[in-house]
Amino acid sequence: MEALSDLLNGFATALTPTNLAWAALGVILGTAVGVLPGIGPAMTVALLLPVTYGLEPTAAFIMFAGIFYGGMFGGSTTSILLNTPGESSSVITAIEGNLMARNGRASQALATAAIGSFVAGLIGTMLLVLLAPAIVDLAVGISAADYFAIMMLAFIAVTAVLGSSRIRGFASLAIGLTLGLIGIDLATGQQRLTFGIPQLADGIDIVVVAVGIFAIGEALWVAAHLRRRPADIIPTGRAFMSREDYRRSWRPWLRGTALGFPFGALPAGGAEIPTFLSYVTEKRLSRHKDEFGRGAIEGVAGPEASNNASAAGTLVPMLTLGLPTNATAAVMLAAFTGYGIQPGPLLFEREGDLVWALIASLFIGNTLLLVLNLPLAPLWARLLRTPRPYLYAGILFFASVGAYAVNASTIDLVILLVIGLLGFAMRRYGLPVVPAIIAVILGPRAEQQLRRALQLSNGEISGLWSSPLAKLIYLIIAVVLLWPLISRFVLRGRHPLAEAAAGAGVPLEAEPPPADDDRVPEERP
Amino acid sequence: MRVRGWVRPLLVALALALAASACGDSGGGSGGGGGGGGQVTGLEILVGTAPGGGFDQTARVAAKAMEDANLARNVQVQNLAGAGGTIALQKLVNSKGNGDLIQQMGLGVVGSVYTNKSEATLEQTTPLARLTEEPEIVVVSKDSPYQSFDQLLTAWKADPGKVSVGGGSSPGGPDHLAPMLMAQTVGIDPKQVNFVSFDGGGELLAAVLGNQVGFGVTGVGETKDQIESGEIRALAVTSAEPVEGLDVKTLKEQGVDLEFTNWRGWVAPPDLQGGDKEALIELATKMHDSQEWKDALTQNGWTDAFITGDEFGTFITSENQRVGDVLSELGLA
Numbered sequence: 001m002e003a004l005s006d007l008l009n010g011f012a013t014a015l016t017p018t019n020l021a022w023a024a025l026g027v028i029l030g031t032a033v034g035v036l037p038g039i040g041p042a043m044t045v046a047l048l049l050p051v052t053y054g055l056e057p058t059a060a061f062i063m064f065a066g067i068f069y070g071g072m073f074g075g076s077t078t079s080i081l082l083n084t085p086g087e088s089s090s091v092i093t094a095i096e097g098n099l100m101a102r103n104g105r106a107s108q109a110l111a112t113a114a115i116g117s118f119v120a121g122l123i124g125t126m127l128l129v130l131l132a133p134a135i136v137d138l139a140v141g142i143s144a145a146d147y148f149a150i151m152m153l154a155f156i157a158v159t160a161v162l163g164s165s166r167i168r169g170f171a172s173l174a175i176g177l178t179l180g181l182i183g184i185d186l187a188t189g190q191q192r193l194t195f196g197i198p199q200l201a202d203g204i205d206i207v208v209v210a211v212g213i214f215a216i217g218e219a220l221w222v223a224a225h226l227r228r229r230p231a232d233i234i235p236t237g238r239a240f241m242s243r244e245d246y247r248r249s250w251r252p253w254l255r256g257t258a259l260g261f262p263f264g265a266l267p268a269g270g271a272e273i274p275t276f277l278s279y280v281t282e283k284r285l286s287r288h289k290d291e292f293g294r295g296a297i298e299g300v301a302g303p304e305a306s307n308n309a310s311a312a313g314t315l316v317p318m319l320t321l322g323l324p325t326n327a328t329a330a331v332m333l334a335a336f337t338g339y340g341i342q343p344g345p346l347l348f349e350r351e352g353d354l355v356w357a358l359i360a361s362l363f364i365g366n367t368l369l370l371v372l373n374l375p376l377a378p379l380w381a382r383l384l385r386t387p388r389p390y391l392y393a394g395i396l397f398f399a400s401v402g403a404y405a406v407n408a409s410t411i412d413l414v415i416l417l418v419i420g421l422l423g424f425a426m427r428r429y430g431l432p433v434v435p436a437i438i439a440v441i442l443g444p445r446a447e448q449q450l451r452r453a454l455q456l457s458n459g460e461i462s463g464l465w466s467s468p469l470a471k472l473i474y475l476i477i478a479v480v481l482l483w484p485l486i487s488r489f490v491l492r493g494r495h496p497l498a499e500a501a502a503g504a505g506v507p508l509e510a511e512p513p514p515a516d517d518d519r520v521p522e523e524r525p
Numbered sequence: 526m527r528v529r530g531w532v533r534p535l536l537v538a539l540a541l542a543l544a545a546s547a548c549g550d551s552g553g554g555s556g557g558g559g560g561g562g563g564q565v566t567g568l569e570i571l572v573g574t575a576p577g578g579g580f581d582q583t584a585r586v587a588a589k590a591m592e593d594a595n596l597a598r599n600v601q602v603q604n605l606a607g608a609g610g611t612i613a614l615q616k617l618v619n620s621k622g623n624g625d626l627i628q629q630m631g632l633g634v635v636g637s638v639y640t641n642k643s644e645a646t647l648e649q650t651t652p653l654a655r656l657t658e659e660p661e662i663v664v665v666s667k668d669s670p671y672q673s674f675d676q677l678l679t680a681w682k683a684d685p686g687k688v689s690v691g692g693g694s695s696p697g698g699p700d701h702l703a704p705m706l707m708a709q710t711v712g713i714d715p716k717q718v719n720f721v722s723f724d725g726g727g728e729l730l731a732a733v734l735g736n737q738v739g740f741g742v743t744g745v746g747e748t749k750d751q752i753e754s755g756e757i758r759a760l761a762v763t764s765a766e767p768v769e770g771l772d773v774k775t776l777k778e779q780g781v782d783l784e785f786t787n788w789r790g791w792v793a794p795p796d797l798q799g800g801d802k803e804a805l806i807e808l809a810t811k812m813h814d815s816q817e818w819k820d821a822l823t824q825n826g827w828t829d830a831f832i833t834g835d836e837f838g839t840f841i842t843s844e845n846q847r848v849g850d851v852l853s854e855l856g857l858a
Contacts, residue, residue, distance in 0.1 A: 042575070042576060043575075043576055046576030046581075047576075139731070140731045140732075140734040140735035141735050142735070143735065143737050144732075144737070184608075184640065184641070184695065184696075186695050186696075186722045187696075187721075187722060188696065188857075189640045189695065189696030189697060189855075189857045190857075191641075191642070196642075198607070198608045198611060198612055198615065198641055198642075198643060198644075199607055199608070199612060201607070201608035201609070201611075201641045202606075202607055202608060202609075267727065267728050267731035267732075268724070268728055268731075317727070317731065318727075321730065321731070321734070321751070322727075322730075322747075322750055322751070323726075323727035323728070323730050323731055324725065324726075324727040327575060327576075329727070330578070330725065330727070331576055347750075409605070409607070409612070452721055455689060455719055455721045456689050456721060456737060456738065458686050458687050458689070458719065459686075
């Protein structure tokens with residue numbers, strides 16, 4: 001309970017009217033810069049950081065927290081409205097979010113994203129307060145082999161998004177994996193598939209792939225059909241979330257938080273994989289499975305909560321160990337050093353007051369984000385009332401500016417266009433685009449962890465399952481894969497059990513196998 | 526018109542954002558064109574990595590110091606990330622004769638030129654000044670069997686494959702070069718070194734804390750707190766002199782004849798005209814002498830390593846030689 005009283009002291013320091021004004025300014029600036037395509041939270045924070053330098057530390061923190069949350073939310077806004085994610089962790093949001101927007105439910109998508117982010121940020125920051133020291137000990141014990149096992153589980157889950165045709169799904173997956181191979185191999189330094197183009201040496205950014213396949217591909221597809229179809233205007237629909245929307249959102253918010261926070265706290269966890277696991281989970285558990293692929297609110301609520309919870313989780317290793325585990329955290333670390341805070345194992349003892357003021361600031365920034373952005377959601381949504389040719393011209397413009405803005409390089413524009421054409425071709429030949437995106441996210445990470453694990457065990461393949469955690473995960477994978485056999489021979493006819501498993505909180509281990517995809521709903525009473 | 530309804534707020538948001546970022550880049554400076562009294566205006570510092578990295582931090586701190594010391598106005602820091610800084614290097618080399626552009630670079634770029642097979646090289650640039658350096662440090666977990674550097678070295682020599690080395694940089698970066706040079710010096714074939722690359726110092730430290738690598742090699746600055754709290758054990762530093770505040774012997778003191786630091790400095794485009802080179806070196810010197818820079822060094826824990834012009838050029842050539850040697854043994858150059 002000592003943590004709580006420290007936190008209250010932090011609030012006492014942080015909560016003044018002037019500080020609230022700084023927080024509001026931070027949120028507005030952060031959102032404004034965050035909505036620019038190609039500018040993710042790391043860049044937003046880096047660009048706006050100097051604005052806070054003139055302030056005393058507490059005010060600077062508060063404004064900083066506002067910028068941070070504003071930047072995160074800004075990225076989701078463009079994902080939903082324009083199908084152009086500003087950062088890799090809101091790529092998954094774009095899938096259902098943009099479909100919702102095009103069905104006239106943009107306000108609801110933005111609202112569920114905002115509230116979900118708020119809920120996740122709140123819970124995540126609470127967990128940070130209560131669990132930070134305990135989690136850290138666990139987190140550093142997770143080895144490359146364990147990460148690889150987690151990735152394998154994620155790959156099994158991929159089959160859930162392969163779509164109706166397995167062959168097309170796997171083809172799309174292969175396209176994504178191939179795109180993920182481009183760049184310098186991190187283990188040996190050799191170049192792969194770069195064709196001597198230096199700009200390809202770092203690989204293709206996930207955001208460029210997502211914007212190219214989603215936004216450019218879609219725009220080209222629409223353009224190709226525009227003459228044959230009337231240019232109908234996207235309806236605006238209701239302004240706020242209905243009771244039904246809340247009913248369908250709250251569970252995904254909580255599940256997304258539960259997935260996101262631990263991944264954020266893991267040194268190599270990241271924010272992308274939990275968003276993707278959350279999406280798959282919600283797709284499995286939803287009572288409205290048919291709405292997935294046509295704009296299901298669960299598919300926005302879950303991933304958005306999980307990327308925000310992951311951001312809170314990132315603070316765990318950063319504050320307690322001084323380990324920045326992603327770009328945003330690295331920028332934040334630089335910022336804290338600027339305020340005279342040296343994150344690390346001794347931070348809480350040395351600078352307790354400042355740290356608690358910072359954590360209180362995160363709560364305040366999170367709350368203000370909701371207060372300021374929720375009423376704005378219907379306004380943002382009206383953007384979509386623009387007639388289709390102008391709207392898609394705008395999307396093309398913003399996507400190009402975004403791709404160019406990151407590095408001020410014309411080659412990035414060419415890459416964007418090539419991937420856009422690929423996205424167009426995939427639509428033309430009926431390949432689902434989601435597996436490709438997920439493969440771009442998962443492929444390189446899985447490869448890196450596999451090779452790391454094998455290097456660490458000096459080539460011994462048994463090193464892959466040497467730890468208890470890895471063994472447990474492989475066991476889960478085996479159960480998932482063998483579930484059709486188990487259910488057929490052991491549990492034949494016992495529907496309630498299957499139902500209980502499908503409704504259980506931990507999704508993947510209880511997941512019915514892919515092969516049973518079509519059968520399961522019929523079994524339900 | 527319906528279109529105009531949303532164009533305006535959008536433009537306002539854009540303008541606001543641009544204003545904020547412009548203001549950010551100039552470190553909150555008053556902006557405006559006309560500077561006087563020997564002030565440099567319109568200098569652009571090119572950073573070859575994304576915001577948040579070491580080069581970026583150095584460039585932004587230097588820009589702020591120059592402005593606070595009234596040496597320059599409106600210094601722009603421009604990130605042009607890619608291929609380990611060689612994309613930015615290419616731009617610099619292409620900007621022949623531009624006296625308003627410098628690149629924030631360092632040892633990492635020397636390695637990247639090889640691993641990225643860059644056409645632009647550091648020999649083509651005009652060396653201005655080396656600013657800072659940071660020694661690398663050899664660390665193990667507190668649970669590691671290696672109590673001393675000697676023990677580690679014996680085990681490493683006996684079976685290089687079994688003792689994995691973690692580093693926070695990709696091949697060609699400082700954390701990769703340091704153990705490779707160490708191996709070369711003690712008679713281990715660099716090809717035998719089992720180097721495991723992690724995404725930055727943070728992820729590496731987690732692996733060291735969890736005792737998952739044989740040993741880790743990383744920058745001194747990132748480890749100080751962990752060493753102080755006893756979570757990790759430092760076995761050697763790679764600098765010529767021991768690091769202040771750290772009770773750790775140098776490699777040389779422990780019988781390994783190697784000196785190695787991760788340095789950072791500035792280079793300018795080729796073919797500078799009419800005293801531009803001298804003016805930029807003078808700017809660097811004045812900044813180095815300013816109280817603002819000295820304060821920044823202390824605050825960030827950077828070691829001063831100031832040399833300028835031809836001396837820096839000679840230094841780059843020798844670093845290039847040594848990095849090229851070890852990377853070509855590994856088949857990377």
